[in-house]
Amino acid sequence: MKKTQGNYTILVITVENKFGVLARVSGLFSRRGVNIKSLAVAPTDKAEFSRITVDLDIELEGVSLDQIINQLDKLINVVEIRALDPAESVERELMIVTVEAEASQRDELVDHLDKVGGKVLNIGTESMMLSLVETSSVIDDFESFLSSYGIVELQRTGRVALDSL
Amino acid sequence: MTSENIDGGKALIRALEKEGVEVMFGLPGGAILPVYDPIIDSTIRHILVRHEQGAGHMAQGYAQATGKPGVAMVTSGPAATNIVTPLCDAYLDSTPLVVITGQVPLAAIGTDAFQECDTTGITMGVTKHNFLVKDAQDIPRIVKEAFHIATTGRPGPVLIDLPKDIVDPNNPRSELDWVENPEMELPGYKPEKNIDLTAIENALELIQTSKRPVFYVGGGILKARAAEALRELVEITGIHVVTTLMARGAFPDSHELCLGMPGMHGNYTAVTSMQKADLLVALGARFDDRVTGKVDGFAPDAKIIHVDIDPAELGKVRKPDVAINGDCRLVIEAMVDLLRREESIQIDRSEWKSMISGWQERFPLTYEDSEPGSRLKPQYVLEQLRDLTPEDTIVASGVGQHQMWTSQYWSFDHPYTWINSGGLGTMGFSIPAAIGAKVGNPDRMVWAVDGDGCFQMTAQELVTSTVENVPIKVALLNNSYLGMVRQWQDMFYEERFSEVFLSDDVPNYKAWAESMGCVGIRVDSPEEVPEAIAKANEIEDRSVVIDFRTAPEERVYPMVPAGKDNSSIVVPPSQESQER
Ligand SMILES: Cc1ncc(C[n+]2csc(CCOP(=O)(O)OP(=O)(O)O)c2C)c(N)n1
């Protein structure tokens, strides 16, 4: 399953950094039956606010994105909301992954990892732990490459994004 | 500023007093006990209800009739869940409420403690906002924020959940420094809108050049207290008005430009004029499915001007040609201002006017008189009630056929005289709502028009009305059925009546009313109707229930069948042969 640019919607929501706010935001998606593909939440440079990046599959099936944005904006704890245009933003995602890798397989693996700019975090007897910060589509590709080795454990953070300069 | 140490319970009551709260509706219990103690010494009147749903609907009736926020207070757990229905009702009808619920002590939250429930979680989707207070020091600020949120922008219900330990004077956690003027911390809440004057000019151009315009007036006009401004706008432009179920009274029914209620049970002219219009000016209305019928077929030739305080309404159902985000009163005043200054374009709308008067002549509201010896016609009872009560009478209705007939047959000539559950359609709304309205307007006559099904859901609040000395009058349109559901089975399920018959003889409503300290009257024949109403009008010291025995087979007409577009409007049999 490849995700190419433009096939997704990123919402960037600035909220008050308080308990319960994430539930209010995610509740607006769940009551419409809209699945959130990924979600990143962390405080901003101002500790009282958090920035939420929501990645949605573009096919919202009958649900209007404007409507979701307008209604999220009505939440009292939402300070600002907008959709980022993928063409005018820079996005990154972090993946850390443990893959099965016998000593004989490691050169090829590390070679490939270097090409995409990843790092080796840890080496075990039969496996390696790697990290990669890249666009989600590069990570998608790398993940499928890794699957032939056997993925032991994997965590991706989901997209985060900023406006292009 | 000298600091004063008080406890959370006292702070809550003092903060309510500071907000100008004169009355609250509620029922105490374990978790909220500490807040009930300072009520004894407070200037706030507390009305003790018999069920928490009643407290919520009373607060709604009070708010709808007075424009002030309604306040209710109940304990945790089952009391909190009992008030969820009124919260949802107030959310859908944009009624300003502040509801306070008790909660188990902070340390017990999440442990399945006695009478614990996740009140803020449950009510998240049915409130404009809710608060779980974790620090007694926040109480003055949160109360101020709650009232601000409930009453500004698009009004709505706000809930404050109060863990017991922060209000209990025996617990050190409840101590706080009273703050007289706390600063609100609502960085994400900006209810004021800058009105877009260009959009207003564009709107006026459409208004002045349209040939078949209609003002589609919704409940937002009442919330914005814009009835007077609307009247000016209507009179300057000479354009007809429809008032939705939520807006009855926002423009006088007796005005020649008023076409009455549109929608599923709207009158033929209101429905059809919208359907044939070339311009709909939606003012504080939300294109509800009960108004639009099938959306794809709604007002196919109409351009849309949509004015609303809530930006999420603009384009939600129908894309507007001109969208104006702002308070209806300010927008209308700006329109009137511009119209006064500009030279008005006089477009000839005589053809449209004669179409409208033709529909009015051919399709008035109508019903057949009852046969001698058979049960009363509900429409006749309502006509009598309308004609025999003071013109500023407040009417609160339940949900069902009787609600539609009341909206149709009453003549609303004043804003804030019609109180009903429009969006949620909550059976059992009328009696508590009427009590709340009466509490807010002790000198006005308040009638509840109720159905027998609805009555049985909340009638116990008549005990509240007796004990708290809040006399209302109830016109029970008793057709022995869940009439509205019966009507759907009658029309769309081949008269297969499934679980809609209540009973012809139980309960004995007269006896029930009397047992609750009210006067009970039973009326079977048309001649007795005026007499019974006159008698009820004279009784001022207690509530009165009149059990009007009405005809079960009566249908509400006209009707746009669910899922059909508004041109499929079904008229009563006597009008079927009329040219459309
Ligand atoms: C709480 C609730 N339950 C069910 C319904 C569905 N419902 C709508 S109208 C109606 C019948 C109401 O009966 P009654 O109060 O006797 O009024 P009538 O239609 O006979 O005038 C029902 C069951 C509702 N609106 N609210």
Ligand SMILES: [Mg+2]
């Ligand atoms: Mg009935």
